Amino acid sequence: MTADTPVEGRILPLPNSSTKPFWEAAARGELVIQWCEQCQEAQFHPGPLCRMCGAEPDWKVASGRGSIYTYTVVHQSRTPPFDQLVPYIVAMVDLDEGPRMMTNVIGCAADDVHVGMRVEVAFAAEVDGIALPFWQAASEAT
Amino acid sequence: MGDRAPTIVGIGLSDYPRTPHLDSLAHHGLAIRRALDDSGVQKADIDGLLCFGSYGIDDAVTMAEILGIRYNFLDGTFAGGTVFEYYVQHAAAAIEHGDCDTVLITYGSDLLSKQGRTLGTQLYASGNRQGGPLQFEIPYGSPLVSGYALAARRHMHQYGTTSEQLARIAVDTRFNAAANPLAMYRDPLTVEDVLASRMISDPLHMLDCCVISDGGGAILMTTAERARDLRQAPVYIRGAATAQTHWNISAMPDFTVTAAAQSGPAAFAKAGISPADVDILMLYDSFTITVLLLLEDLGFCPKGDGGSFLDANRLTYNGDLPTNTDGGGLSSCHPGMRGIFLLIESVRQLRGQAGTAQVPDAEIAVACGSGGQLSCMGTVVLGKERA
Numbered sequence: 001m002t003a004d005t006p007v008e009g010r011i012l013p014l015p016n017s018s019t020k021p022f023w024e025a026a027a028r029g030e031l032v033i034q035w036c037e038q039c040q041e042a043q044f045h046p047g048p049l050c051r052m053c054g055a056e057p058d059w060k061v062a063s064g065r066g067s068i069y070t071y072t073v074v075h076q077s078r079t080p081p082f083d084q085l086v087p088y089i090v091a092m093v094d095l096d097e098g099p100r101m102m103t104n105v106i107g108c109a110a111d112d113v114h115v116g117m118r119v120e121v122a123f124a125a126e127v128d129g130i131a132l133p134f135w136q137a138a139s140e141a142t
Numbered sequence: 143m144g145d146r147a148p149t150i151v152g153i154g155l156s157d158y159p160r161t162p163h164l165d166s167l168a169h170h171g172l173a174i175r176r177a178l179d180d181s182g183v184q185k186a187d188i189d190g191l192l193c194f195g196s197y198g199i200d201d202a203v204t205m206a207e208i209l210g211i212r213y214n215f216l217d218g219t220f221a222g223g224t225v226f227e228y229y230v231q232h233a234a235a236a237i238e239h240g241d242c243d244t245v246l247i248t249y250g251s252d253l254l255s256k257q258g259r260t261l262g263t264q265l266y267a268s269g270n271r272q273g274g275p276l277q278f279e280i281p282y283g284s285p286l287v288s289g290y291a292l293a294a295r296r297h298m299h300q301y302g303t304t305s306e307q308l309a310r311i312a313v314d315t316r317f318n319a320a321a322n323p324l325a326m327y328r329d330p331l332t333v334e335d336v337l338a339s340r341m342i343s344d345p346l347h348m349l350d351c352c353v354i355s356d357g358g359g360a361i362l363m364t365t366a367e368r369a370r371d372l373r374q375a376p377v378y379i380r381g382a383a384t385a386q387t388h389w390n391i392s393a394m395p396d397f398t399v400t401a402a403a404q405s406g407p408a409a410f411a412k413a414g415i416s417p418a419d420v421d422i423l424m425l426y427d428s429f430t431i432t433v434l435l436l437l438e439d440l441g442f443c444p445k446g447d448g449g450s451f452l453d454a455n456r457l458t459y460n461g462d463l464p465t466n467t468d469g470g471g472l473s474s475c476h477p478g479m480r481g482i483f484l485l486i487e488s489v490r491q492l493r494g495q496a497g498t499a500q501v502p503d504a505e506i507a508v509a510c511g512s513g514g515q516l517s518c519m520g521t522v523v524l525g526k527e528r529a
Contacts, residue, residue: 007281010280010281010283011265011267011269011270011271011272011280011281012270012271012272012281013271013272013273013277013278013280013281014271014272014273014277015277016273016274019277019278044278045275045278045392045393069296069397070292070293070295070296070299070397071292071295072284072288072291072292072295072343072344072345072346073341073343073344074283074284074285074288074291074343074344075340075341075342075343075344076263076285076287076340076342076343077263077264077283077285078260078263078264078285079264079265079267079283079285082265082283082285085283088283090282090283090284090288090292090343091292092292092392092397100392101278101392102278102279102282102284102391102392103282104282104283110344115295115296115299116299132281
């Protein structure tokens, strides 16, 4: 799934040792999250250790499906390019695997977004080695 | 060793809310001189310094040099706008332990005059790449205000809280501001005014957001023993506690519960009080939702009942639960970090020096700050009497 949303002008991530696998996978069109074999728990944001037990986390491919936990429609935003994008939706998505991530919900009118809405990931075209994940209404009821 | 119970003996406010002739250092200087005058503390007796500001301008080590303080105790912890509640916790422990005798906590900011009203609606980023955990936020354009909007939306969804209920907070705070001649905005507000104000980040309107001002403050603390020789009746630090759930908003575990659910009960237990004992409540009102969450997390009502609590209780200085009696960040003064003003107004009330907004016979005040984006919570219980 490819996201049809403007990425130009956004400040892009600077991967570090913990986040590099996430962005490498994103460039392949895969959403990955850290997985602790010991705790049987997924975590996001990625970090150098499992935040529960301290073990070194593995990675696993996520389903790319989730639900909106909360959202806001941003009407005033000074920093370019967002000053030109208002109104836009910032949301927290609960992945079906548990962790939560911030995103923009795309392809959705501000009036249509709601808490609990089913969404799926869509990656933007790669810019400078980074493919940003966005989320949009799920293509079928899940 | 004498009576080492930690007390606040001096307070000073710089000029506010608009002071284009003062830079950050001038705010520090004015506030410190006023705190020295207020207390009768000799500058040479200060042997502890706690502050945080811009690196190279007013960070702790730079300020120790600029102010000429030969300290026995230094702290430059950063925890966002509540850091001053953290400083009181740290200073109280250091004083009780005997690491130092007289400490200065200081803050100065020329935010409004230097940067205008940009804090809430800009991104904390520059250049074209973002490292750290913010690499998962900055690309999506979530300004400061939006983090609070995400919390407000979730609270509304989970508990049925309404924009009208949040607006009551802004209305009551404006009532208090009318009693403060220095407050930035003093004209009466209605719930309708708040709801009709421009939407900034849905569901938060412009009048759900704090002002941006200039300002500064200073606090002098020492032992109860030394306080006896000073000008003002001491205000006792009865209990202080701090806690953090996250730093960046996208890592907040539950958007309806802040770390004040940890720091509040901990501070109350140390102080030997319950919410019913509180005469003055100073809550960090960066946004209306911040106040609602703190009311719940500190135990003034059960989690989720903040809306109905606001239907039934007024937060005005002459109301059911006098809160932010100086007019708060929502209407009076917010130069970027408001935590020190919560403590200073608490002291003014406990001394009986709060002017028109004075709450009669105030014995116990609680200052609860919020730093970052609902991230760091410092709670301080202050009293006319010791715990």
